[in-house]
Amino acid sequence: MNKDTSHINSLENEAIYIMREVAAQFDKPVLLFSGGKDSITLVRLAVKAFYPAKIPFPLMHIDTGHNFPETIQFRDKLVKELGLELIVRNVQDSIDEGRVKEESGRYSSRNSLQTTTLLDAIEEFKFDACIGGARRDEEKARAKERIFSVRDDFGQWDEKNQRPELFDMLNGDIEHGQNVRVFPISNWTELDVWSYIEKEDIEIPSIYFAHKRKVFLRDGLIWSHSEYVYQEEDEKVLERMVRFRTVGDMSCTAAVFSEAADITSVVQEIRESTISERGARIDDKRSEAAMEKRKQQGYF
Amino acid sequence: MEVLKIATAGSVDDGKSTLIGRILYDTKSLTTDKLEAIEKTSKQKGYDYLDFSLATDGLVAEREQGITIDVAHIYFSTAKKSYIIADTPGHVEYTRNMVTGASTSQASVILIDARKGVIEQTNRHFFINNLLRIKDIVVAINKMDLVDYSEDIYNKIKADFESLMSKRDYQDQKITFIPVSALKGDNVVNRSDKMPWYTGQSLLEHLEALDKKDVYNVGTPRFPVQYVIRPKTEEFHDFRGYAGKVYGGELSVGDDIVVLPSQTKSKIKEIYFYNEKYQTASRRSSVTITLENDINVSRGDMIVKEGDLPTIDKQFTANICWMDATRLTTSGKYIVQHGVNKVLAKVDKIHYKINPDYSGIETDVTGLNVNDIAQVTFKLNKPIFYDQFKNHRTNGSFILIDSQTNNTVGAGFIQ
Numbered sequence: 001m002n003k004d005t006s007h008i009n010s011l012e013n014e015a016i017y018i019m020r021e022v023a024a025q026f027d028k029p030v031l032l033f034s035g036g037k038d039s040i041t042l043v044r045l046a047v048k049a050f051y052p053a054k055i056p057f058p059l060m061h062i063d064t065g066h067n068f069p070e071t072i073q074f075r076d077k078l079v080k081e082l083g084l085e086l087i088v089r090n091v092q093d094s095i096d097e098g099r100v101k102e103e104s105g106r107y108s109s110r111n112s113l114q115t116t117t118l119l120d121a122i123e124e125f126k127f128d129a130c131i132g133g134a135r136r137d138e139e140k141a142r143a144k145e146r147i148f149s150v151r152d153d154f155g156q157w158d159e160k161n162q163r164p165e166l167f168d169m170l171n172g173d174i175e176h177g178q179n180v181r182v183f184p185i186s187n188w189t190e191l192d193v194w195s196y197i198e199k200e201d202i203e204i205p206s207i208y209f210a211h212k213r214k215v216f217l218r219d220g221l222i223w224s225h226s227e228y229v230y231q232e233e234d235e236k237v238l239e240r241m242v243r244f245r246t247v248g249d250m251s252c253t254a255a256v257f258s259e260a261a262d263i264t265s266v267v268q269e270i271r272e273s274t275i276s277e278r279g280a281r282i283d284d285k286r287s288e289a290a291m292e293k294r295k296q297q298g299y300f
Numbered sequence: 301m302e303v304l305k306i307a308t309a310g311s312v313d314d315g316k317s318t319l320i321g322r323i324l325y326d327t328k329s330l331t332t333d334k335l336e337a338i339e340k341t342s343k344q345k346g347y348d349y350l351d352f353s354l355a356t357d358g359l360v361a362e363r364e365q366g367i368t369i370d371v372a373h374i375y376f377s378t379a380k381k382s383y384i385i386a387d388t389p390g391h392v393e394y395t396r397n398m399v400t401g402a403s404t405s406q407a408s409v410i411l412i413d414a415r416k417g418v419i420e421q422t423n424r425h426f427f428i429n430n431l432l433r434i435k436d437i438v439v440a441i442n443k444m445d446l447v448d449y450s451e452d453i454y455n456k457i458k459a460d461f462e463s464l465m466s467k468r469d470y471q472d473q474k475i476t477f478i479p480v481s482a483l484k485g486d487n488v489v490n491r492s493d494k495m496p497w498y499t500g501q502s503l504l505e506h507l508e509a510l511d512k513k514d515v516y517n518v519g520t521p522r523f524p525v526q527y528v529i530r531p532k533t534e535e536f537h538d539f540r541g542y543a544g545k546v547y548g549g550e551l552s553v554g555d556d557i558v559v560l561p562s563q564t565k566s567k568i569k570e571i572y573f574y575n576e577k578y579q580t581a582s583r584r585s586s587v588t589i590t591l592e593n594d595i596n597v598s599r600g601d602m603i604v605k606e607g608d609l610p611t612i613d614k615q616f617t618a619n620i621c622w623m624d625a626t627r628l629t630t631s632g633k634y635i636v637q638h639g640v641n642k643v644l645a646k647v648d649k650i651h652y653k654i655n656p657d658y659s660g661i662e663t664d665v666t667g668l669n670v671n672d673i674a675q676v677t678f679k680l681n682k683p684i685f686y687d688q689f690k691n692h693r694t695n696g697s698f699i700l701i702d703s704q705t706n707n708t709v710g711a712g713f714i715q
């Protein structure tokens with residue numbers, strides 16, 4: 001693995017360029033903030049892109065209600081420190097309004113329900129660009145994603161009919177009702193993000209570092225023991241040192257056993273790791289084409 | 301070193317996806333869960349070897365049909381460098397994807413099936429790489445295992461390819477021939493012991509050795525203004541910064557500059573990258589510049605060094621690649637996006653289009669179809685500030701947008 005980090009400067013320059021194109025080409029952009037490391041990295045890049053002015057768009061969190069409490073505390077602190085505007089929309093409200101139906105059973109999760117809440121919020125605020133932290137190395141369907149990715153009125157991704165992107169030029173022209181998903185860190189790998197967090201000394205939620213947690217094992221994955229996660233009676237609760245590589249909902253994020261308690265040891269661990277980040281995402285395990293299907297329906 | 305972006309080209313089934321999968325495998329870039337998925341699917345399909353193309357063919361339709369439809373970006377790194385490889389589809393109708401892949405790449409790998417040799421597609425791939433002025437090209441002669449690793453076959457293909465080279469405009473390209481077997485791993489990452497007659501580097505060794513000077517042309521600095529930063533806070537009350545990316549060369553504090561199109565003169569006062577001030581802004585850095593004088597600069601303007609002006613004109617001639625299913629017509633209205641600048645454009649004249657088999661040109665053309673490459677003159681409603689593509693990759697290129705559909709419908713390289 002590449003230990004030289006000079007290539008990260010070029011990725012950073014590219015991401016800052018993209019942030020500025022968003023601010024210049026769109027009327028109402030928003031940064032989709034999940035509280036995870038990728039969206040925290042996006043916030044850092046946005047701060048750098050517009051210094052000494054403030055980030056010229058709000059953040060929006062689609063809250064499943066099943067988040068790790070550490071993520072929410074972190075989110076609120078970050079927003080306050082940077083003086084940013086934060087919009088929160090709740091999946092619980094979409095459920096209460098009958099817009100979506102809660103899943104039940106062993107693998108139930110609110111992860112895919114987020115899509116409806118997100119599309120409703122885009123409509124409510126008339127957002128024309130949503131900046132997200134997806135990376136092409138995460139997953140095969142994402143490897144085909146553009147940096148400016150046009151979505152139709154229904155938030156759908158038409159992967160066979162994408163705009164070509166040439167040189168540095170980003171075409172953000174859209175019709176009324178359409179919006180663009182923007183991915184400034186498309187070209188970053190998981191290790192690039194972690195190295196950047198280390199290099200820039202960016203604060204991240206404590207759950208990314210090794211800590212003692214009540215967990216149980218299923219299908220070779222480590223699940224959090226929590227009121228939000230379905231657990232069979234014979235699935236025994238254990239207390240183990242774990243950390244999270246990726247943070248979504250508690251119901252769809254599996255932990256890894258780890259002793260890495262600081263950023264340097266985390267970077268070291270990622271460098272030596274032999275399983276991919278998405279390997280710990282329960283939602284992707286559902287089927288080979290899981291991500292592509294969710295994306296077509298308007299998922300991040 | 302920056303991330304090295306590499307485009308691949310080759311016909312269907314020449315082995316591009318397999319080659320990339322093989323690189324990932326031999327550099328230990330495939331994680332165990334991905335590898336297990338490949339092993340499982342290969343077995344399900346009844347193969348007696350690992351189908352590495354499964355590592356890159358990501359869309360459902362691609363897995364069903366076993367072909368690559370869209371450009372996929374693959375990431376891997378070695379102890380020395382980080383790479384992005386664009387796996388581009390080889391079908392004739394996907395020329396536009398190849399142009400796209402090559403436009404963001406610094407080096408290119410063209411695959412040839414050793415059993416088939418140089419074919420019409422090879423000619424097309426080379427033509428596009430030449431048109432886009434990619435400095436470093438590797439011609440990987442693949443499936444050597446199926447031709448008994450024959451030196452004669454390799455030499456014949458090499459000679460055939462070399463005869464294509466003399467016909468091309470851009471002669472400064474460095475072309476390296478490597479005999480490989482993507483499936484078996486010969487000369488991909490590790491050197492092969494099956495071809496003692498070949499003493500050159502493996503494909504990866506070649507890429508590892510590439511340096512900035514091997515892939516970039518140094519030009520003159522151009523600074524298109526992306527965004528004006530006005531904080532309007534107590535601390536930065538009068539701050540007026542111009543945010544943008546520096547292309548082609550460096551800019552330094554104290555440089556005498558000219559702002560286009562107003563041609564107002566000033567000097568660079570400060571260069572910021574985030575909250576730090578720098579003496580010099582290097583190529584491709586996203587900085588914020590302040591000027592000595594309080595002049596009016598907005599998005600789409602360009603800051604250049606005094607005495608080093610680009611062409612300022614409402615008309616230009618370019619080689620374009622048409623990328624849309626709807627024909628380009630001489631009566632059509634388009635938007636030219638040149639960097640961050642957008643202007644309305646009319647087709648003035650289509651001079652000629654290149655024959656699909658590259659045997660010559662066709663004049664007397666009234667429109668262009670998807671994947672056509674042609675020379676066209678455009679008239680604009682406002683001047684742009686451009687360089688010739690051969691002198692400046694960024695400031696000499698543009699995209700065409702259909703003003704009705706907003707889609708990107710073409711790419712151009714200014715003459």
Ligand SMILES: Nc1nc2c(ncn2[C@@H]2O[C@H](COP(=O)(O)OP(=O)(O)O)[C@@H](O)[C@H]2O)c(=O)[nH]1
Pocket residue numbers: 310311312313314315316317318319351353366367368390442443444445446480481482483484
């Ligand atoms: N024998 C042999 N077969 C190969 C080699 N490279 C690729 N193939 C096979 O050629 C077919 C097409 O390969 P693929 O990578 O999908 O080609 P692509 O269309 O260029 O991406 C597959 O069946 C591969 O297994 C090689 O070096 N030797």
Ligand SMILES: [Mg+2]
Pocket residue numbers: 316317318353357367368387
């Ligand atoms: Mg392929």
